[in-house]
Amino acid sequence: MINTKKVIKQSMYETVMNQFNNTADIIDLNPNIRKILGITNNEIIVHFPVKMDNGKVEVFTGYRVQHNNALGPYKGGLRYHDTVDIDAAKALAMWMTWKTSLAGLPFGGAKGGIQIDPRNYSDSELERITRRFTYALGENIGPEHDIPAPDVNTNPQTMAWIVDTYMSTISSSERSHNQHVVTGKPVGAGGLEGRDRATGFGVYLSIKLLLETEQQDLKDKRFIVQGFGNVGYWASHFLSQDGAKLIAVQDAHATVYSENGIDTEALAQHCEPRKGSIKGFDGATEIDADEFFGLDCDIVIPAALGNQITAENAFKIKASIVAEGANGPTDKEGEQILLRNGVKIIPDIFCNSGGVIGSYFEWLQNRNGELWQLDEVMAKIQKKLTENFHKIHNEVNKREVDWRTAAFILAISRVETAYKQRGIFP
Numbered sequence: 001m002i003n004t005k006k007v008i009k010q011s012m013y014e015t016v017m018n019q020f021n022n023t024a025d026i027i028d029l030n031p032n033i034r035k036i037l038g039i040t041n042n043e044i045i046v047h048f049p050v051k052m053d054n055g056k057v058e059v060f061t062g063y064r065v066q067h068n069n070a071l072g073p074y075k076g077g078l079r080y081h082d083t084v085d086i087d088a089a090k091a092l093a094m095w096m097t098w099k100t101s102l103a104g105l106p107f108g109g110a111k112g113g114i115q116i117d118p119r120n121y122s123d124s125e126l127e128r129i130t131r132r133f134t135y136a137l138g139e140n141i142g143p144e145h146d147i148p149a150p151d152v153n154t155n156p157q158t159m160a161w162i163v164d165t166y167m168s169t170i171s172s173s174e175r176s177h178n179q180h181v182v183t184g185k186p187v188g189a190g191g192l193e194g195r196d197r198a199t200g201f202g203v204y205l206s207i208k209l210l211l212e213t214e215q216q217d218l219k220d221k222r223f224i225v226q227g228f229g230n231v232g233y234w235a236s237h238f239l240s241q242d243g244a245k246l247i248a249v250q251d252a253h254a255t256v257y258s259e260n261g262i263d264t265e266a267l268a269q270h271c272e273p274r275k276g277s278i279k280g281f282d283g284a285t286e287i288d289a290d291e292f293f294g295l296d297c298d299i300v301i302p303a304a305l306g307n308q309i310t311a312e313n314a315f316k317i318k319a320s321i322v323a324e325g326a327n328g329p330t331d332k333e334g335e336q337i338l339l340r341n342g343v344k345i346i347p348d349i350f351c352n353s354g355g356v357i358g359s360y361f362e363w364l365q366n367r368n369g370e371l372w373q374l375d376e377v378m379a380k381i382q383k384k385l386t387e388n389f390h391k392i393h394n395e396v397n398k399r400e401v402d403w404r405t406a407a408f409i410l411a412i413s414r415v416e417t418a419y420k421q422r423g424i425f426p
Helices: 012-027 031-037 086-102 123-140 156-168 172-181 195-213 230-241 264-274 289-294 332-340 354-368 374-399 403-422
Strands: 042-051 057-068 074-080 109-114 146-150 222-226 245-250 255-257 299-302 321-323 344-346
Touching: 012 031, 012 086, 012 332, 012 403, 031 403, 042 086, 042 123, 057 074, 057 086, 057 123, 057 146, 074 086, 074 156, 086 109, 086 354, 086 403, 109 146, 123 156, 146 156, 146 172, 146 354, 156 172, 172 354, 195 230, 195 321, 195 344, 195 354, 195 374, 222 230, 230 245, 230 264, 230 299, 245 289, 255 289, 332 344, 344 403, 354 374, 374 403
Parallel strands: 074 109, 074 146, 222 245, 222 299, 299 321, 321 344
Antiparallel strands: 042 057, 057 109, 245 255
């Protein structure tokens, strides 16, 4: 009999709650703390009008979800995408709490954005949308309260508009003390050298470190990347420099493949004038999107959106490593299939944490009135990531669990300790 049952795609919020509840069961998380960590602290929705280039007014909806701040100020990106909604923001905010905790940073977790496709707006419209969103958020963000950063379809320019708008609402004598309200700014506007490549560098380093535990290196390893934005590009850049071969890239517009390898820099130059699109790249052959995850390779890097590896395609993956450059790219059923097939998953809360580690150093640089050089920054990021990798590796061996479970155990346990030591007010 043919099974006609439709596969219902799990939401990112369901995915992160499954991960949380499974870990809470394993570590026998204090039931009172479990109640607190299972919900968000604040969910902010703002509606704001913006005048378009044609003189018409459009009303936009923006979100900011603050999950938990037991370890420090809320921290997390702002994305501009038509999939942004309150549930997605809740999921991403919770992941940020675990990511900052795992990284050993004095931050909590938040996330947000605007439900738009930025390709439909001019740069001047995007500037007005961003500034109006910042003004609408008001005191819900702040350098010691909630610190946004770039995410999907946002960049250093977006952060520069935010910091300029936010600082204009502060008294003139206090403005210089508020530069760290966002991270991921352009270097000339108080940004950190190396922050642009920090997330992709972390993806590269996590793969390199994992291979080293198996007495392997990156030379001639074939990898494929889904998403060729900031994370996908920099991960490919560092992997290629270390001898690995990029053989396929997929984005929302096309899937390109070359058995002989794709020139990372040439592809980046192709994308630059095309709003990031890889379509039409003549250094590779365009193939059907459904073939992507089934390509014969050693490493898969999902670096686009959530819920990309599911029960519908996980069984196709031939790679031995999935390195999660995106947030929540693998759902529960997809993960179970990968683990059954012996695939090692480097979980997002570690794999892409180079970005928030870089953001922490930018926050410190602004806070302390310092300026750090690129080599110094990259060395700091590498040291932090390497230390965190070995902590997770030890937990994997000690508990005989997969990498995500080990990472979640460490992350949630640190927040639990904070609550146990501080108590619950009143």
